[in-house]
Amino acid sequence: MKSIRQNWQLYLLLLFPFVYFVLFKYIPMLGVVVAFKDYNIFKGVMASPWIGLEAFREVFAMDGFYNALRNTFVLNLLDLVIGFPIPIVLAILLNELRVRWFKKSVQTILYLPHFISWVIIGGMAVQLLATHSGVVNQLLTSFGLKAIPFLSEPIYWIFSYLGIGIWQSAGWGTIIYLAALTGINKDLYEAAEVDGASRLRKMWHITLPGIKPTIVILLIINIGHMASIGFDRPYVLSNPQVIDVSEVISTYVYKIGIQSARYTIATAIGLFQAVVGLVFLLSAELFSRKINDQGIW
Template identity: 75%
Template sequence: MITKERPPALKPPELQRRYFWKDIWRDWQLYALLILPLAYFILFKYVPMLGVIIAFKDYNMFKGILESSWIGLNAFREIFQMDAFYNALRNTFVLNVLDLVIGFPVPIFLAVMLNELRIQWFKRTAQTVLYLPHFISWIIIGGMATQLLATNAGSVNVFLNSLGLESIPFLSEPLYWITTYLGTGIWREAGWGTILYLAAMTGINKELYEAAEVDGATRARKMWHITLPGIKPTIVILLIINVGHMSAIGFDRPFTLANPMVADVSEVISTYVYKVGIQSARYTIATAIGLFQAVVGLIFLLTADFVSRKVNDHGIF
């Protein structure tokens, strides 16, 4: 009797490799869809990271990055001796902390309130009105703020003057400027954040609300014991991301709202890098500041994720 020889048994790594390529071939259309996003991130996110070596070189645009001479950590020593850098760093942290403490809970509150609305047309209209400002450029918002809040000719102060009241220096005194900065940021971004929390609420089991209603729970109790715990993972992830951005700040918002009268509180890292790197053409210093900012942001992100995992068992990584 002739018996066929069995093929040699595949070792686990070989078996995994065969299944890997088999899965790739089976779903090649889905993997093909990843080509453009991957190319985008590689070309515009990872390749530019090679430019961080400018922070360690006496960069000369005519010589290029590779031909410029090395200076080691001299650029970092210089920025840590700049009073203007520490002022910009302080303002960045102060504005970001205020944004986090005051602005972060607003989308949660709005999402919970919208979720409780029973009139669907009003709910959709309110949601649309809330998130539309997200699509308005900060340049336009800056112009609107100037037209409405300027001390002498702003519409708000003209109205207050017509009532016999004094003008409010929304854009010309530090405390009022910070309030205006926070208010415009909340107005623009709160509605967009609300969408994320409303999407998270759709995953909450409706039977929990029905059971709570049978037990006689009020609407406030259902919000506190069902809705908020249901979106807790989303809240934690967004909070960690916001903490990770504590050392970073957008350029458009402080730049469009700032003016020389409030430079002591409006000068942040992004605007300072613009002035040093673009206006003064000190590319080495600007790159060193950007690298320092990125490293501090990474430390904040990892620390917030670690603390969140220890406390709430939720995190990003």
């Protein structure tokens, strides 16, 4: 209470995010009861009849659910393995640049795609990568090469999905690591230079250990999201020709819940997804604590 009286302005500022999380994060959790009811929009949540675990039995009997779950894990795993290290590498390389204006320019160019809507990015992808009308394939065919079905063949679509995602998000991740790099003591670099350490040695023994806590935290968060995936990116890049590899949990829930109005089934899938994500998050946290005694908490 003494701390509150002395710093009431700071606690007042804390009140706004607290109210936000209560209203938009915790109160909506009451909606998970829909997964255990035969929900009728006219009767409402409380008046709808209770069906217990029947919705989950139906979900686990759907072939489409397992296909979407598999694709979610595969795409997230590829994003983690291929996309996660790229912001780290970019941040270290930018940190080594000595020309300040060039460093700022490259940094700005890298993070600008983060602010572009996925709808716009999807339109750009079609204009650039379409098999017959895309700019890239028109250039390839003009040189006598064969057109590449970037968006119409499953294997090419996966690589296109990964590449576009990395282009959109790598710059923003780079900013996080650059911010972490500012906290490294500059005296360490000077001492290493006196000892004759090369630039590569300084990156390996000072820079990487300096941002290790940030890497661990972001890695745990990414592992916690293995069972979930954003709706925008797979939806705008998907098409009927690659639906077998592009259908993920978020788009599947959209089709089941919104297009088919099966709200109970959609809620059950969402609850299952949240529970699996929580298990992944806690497992990654526990593993990180066991290995290097670092984690989120």
